[in-house]
Amino acid sequence: MLFRRYISYLLFAIATFLSLPVNASHIVGGDLTYRCLGNSRYQINIDIYEDCLTGQQSAIDEDDPAYVGIYTGVNFQNLFRFDSISLTERISVPVNFSNQCINNYPNTCLKRASFSQIYTLPDNPYGYQIVYQRCCRNATIINIANPGSVGATYTCKIPPSSQAFCNNSAVFRNYPPQIICMNTPLVYDHSATDADGDSLTYEFCTSYIGGSTQDAKPFPLAPPFFPVSYIAPFSATNPMGGFPPITIDTKTGMITGKPNIQGRFVVTVCCHEWRAGNMINTVSRDFQFVVTNCSKAVVADVPRVNPEANIYVVQCKDYTVHFRNTSTGGFSYKWDFGVAGGTSTDFEPTFTYPDTGTYLVKLLVNAGSTCPDSTTALVKVYPSFKTDFADSGLHCPSAPISFTDLSTSSYNPINSWLWNFGDNQYSSDQNPSHSFAHGNTYNVTLISGNYLGCSDTVTKSIYIENFHPMAGNDTIIVVGEHINFNATGGIEYLWTPAANLNTDIGPNPIGSYPDTGHFAYNVYIKSAEGCEANDSLKVWVVAQPSWFVPNAFTPNGDGKNDFIKPIAIGYSANNFFRIYDRFGEKVYESKDFSQGWDGNYYGQPAEVGTYFWELSVTNRYGKKEFYKGDLTLIR
DSSP states (O other), X not given: OHHHHHHHHHHHHHHHHHHOOOOOTTEEEXXXXXXXEETTEEXXXXXXXXXTTTSOHHHHHTTSSEEEEEEESGGGOEEEEEEEEOEEEEEEOOOOOOOTTBSSOOOOOEEEEEEEEEEEOOOOSSOEEEEEEEOOOOTTBSSBSSGGGBOEEEEEXXXXXXXXXXOOOOEEOSOOOSOEETTSOEEEEOOEEOTTOOEEEEEEOOXXXXXXXXXXXXXXXXXXXXXXXXXXXXXXXSTTOOSSOOEEOTTTOXXXXXXXXXXXXXEEEEEEEEETTEEEEEEEEEEEEEEEOOOBSSBOOOOOOSSSTTEEEEEOSOSEEEOOOOXXXXXXXXXXXXXXXXXXXXXXXXXXXXXXEEEEEEEEESTTSSSOEEEEEEEEEOOOEEOOEEEESOOSTTOEEEEEEOOEESSOOEEEEEEEOSSSOEEOOSSOEEEOSSOEEEEEEEEEEETTSOEEEEEEEEEEOOOOOBOOOOEEXXXXXXXXXXXXXXXXXXXXXXXXXXXXXXSOOEEEOSSOEEEEEEEEEEXXXXXXXXEEEEEEEESSOEEEOOSEEOOSSSSSSOOBOOEEESOSEEEEEEEEXXXXXXXXXXXXXXXXXXXXXXXXXXXXXXXXXXXXXXXXXXXXXXXXXEEEEOO
């Protein structure tokens, strides 16, 4: 028997090589059943479903004939017969979908190719396992790995007479669904009939690999079969994901749910046959369920304005709820507010509840028409809840401000707080402390909530003073002159030490210096908002005015001599400092002697060599002085 199996496989492989079948990505599902004819004769039936809308015709033609393997022996390892079965019929599968209530009815084309052959299968202690395999699946299937490279295995068992004499397999009643609308209730009868009256149970089960892109019509191999790899969160028992997932009734075979993920899914349903308490056979249908985003002509919709699942609103201010209606395609509306006598036919009604509690609200659109629709949502009524807060502390840059939650609730505890300080900083503490880096007006928002889902929001403007205390600039003067100080940023000023000053308070004391030296001053500054800070400056008193320009600099970025700038001491004004190249073109000019030239011209490093400079200052008698010279740029 084993030798016969290998000879059959060799002949099959030669035939496969010569025919070179194309990949059967048009296959969307199938099942394998049988019927007992008596005298050990069985009619084996293979049904496969072909996508005739996008599937290649050449691949569809390759489905004929179908290759079947019949195994027996322990664990069905012995090949009893390998055969090719010619196409019996190919029919178009009716859509069985009413398109009156959707606007974008999708195009579909599905054919059922049936293969049937009668075999004599003598009774033995093991029974038989029938196997048909075909590749490949649609590459856009999203719930299994590598869908375009793996096929499917269709199989069922004929039990020995000791378990069930001349058994008939169960047969699925209905064609598989071609159109499933996302976010629309799915009710599909996947039940089967059994000519022997056996008890039937149903479940979602594992889909198995059969064939590959290199071997699209493989020799049907013996078990064990290898399962497809499901991609999380999908699985054999949760093939379409979503929440809640679709389910199948184990007794009736009814598939129900509300698919909310769009795409193509491999779904396998197993129908188990039971006799005298023993499972004698399993018939499975492996099929591709397609969930599409149907545009319904009528959609009942109440927006979910609360983040909790299926909650329309948590009303915590009073007992009155205004209902928004975002339905489309409607001409009549019926609201049920979840309490006795609480109904309305208004488009957007307002209803006052008699007491606190959680209520199920239902909206029915176009009741009694061809295309009605309905939706439900929960309403929670738990008044009252109010969010509030206070702040304390100096409203100064970098000063800590304490925020205190003053929220109140009839139903405690309050257990959530979210602070937005308006400067991209947040906190979930009940009573946080926060410092603002800069002066500005910040909109501080608090959202607080309690354990029932009540929440409220309050926003307050917090002014932080633009506090920029400055003592003024360091100054160099000639002995015998005086200086007018000019501090800014506050309303109170205190200078220390008071030496050589005509006063130690106010922003503008006058300093007089009869002798040379270095003098340092600190000024304490306080603002109208109570902000406090200190700043300092230095006064350098020299014997006579003087200036200096270095004769070279090295702008190479090493932090040493990278700039060329003049030093002028004892002058009342710096007029300009200019630099020219050897062609007389001006490459730099500034009135601010503290900046200096970085050796670049129009953003590019200037050439090394000799440059010429001009310097103009105004002395203490108001006379302008002019000087010039040369310098060398070295890199």
